[in-house]
Amino acid sequence: MREVERINPDCRCGGVRISASQANSRVTHKNHRYAFDVIVARDIKNLALVGFMGVGKSSVGRQLAQDLEFEFVDTDEMIELETGMKIPEIFAGAGEDAFRKLEAKLVADSRAWSNKVIATGGGLAAHGNNLEVLKEGSFVACLWASPETIHDRTKHQTHRPLLRADDPLGKIRALLESRESFYKQADVLVSTEQRSVREIAGNIAHQFRETQRV
């Protein structure tokens, strides 16, 4: 399945697939009127989850993989496997830039993948053109939570080098703000506040299946 698709980058309720013949028209979807000004040739074969640390990408991703009967992969785990090092060791030894290069390589590789649910590290979508490349082969859902919720969920964990700060909540707020414009370019934004993993996964699986119907 390969076709011309136009997506409103600010859309919060999912990308809209339209035919090439509709390409220059304005289309109404739900309550949104779109001035389609972005054209992306896409061949959606995977489902990727992006979003900040602690929003639940791994839990929701595992549930989605089960629902869609896809393989679950996690970019952090793949990097740890490839390097034989834990993420904090990579940050401390080789540095964050080296880690981002490993992420970018995986994103480039993902264009050849199919039938995978890809949980990404929290910074992956906010670096370079990773999100753009990821979207070439994957429907991208961004999971969302407030800084306070993220802080609550992560405060007793120690495996995230970027949150080892004197003021973790302040760090979360600042990082989230700097990444927000990237995250909002996902095909769909889904709040994870006060909703179960099953409910969130069900919602995303539905939207993913819609992309496979055309």
Ligand code: S3P
């Ligand atoms: C990072 C998020 C982490 C991991 C690394 C950097 C980030 O992944 O990739 O510590 O920059 O937000 P999780 O989002 O799975 O915690």
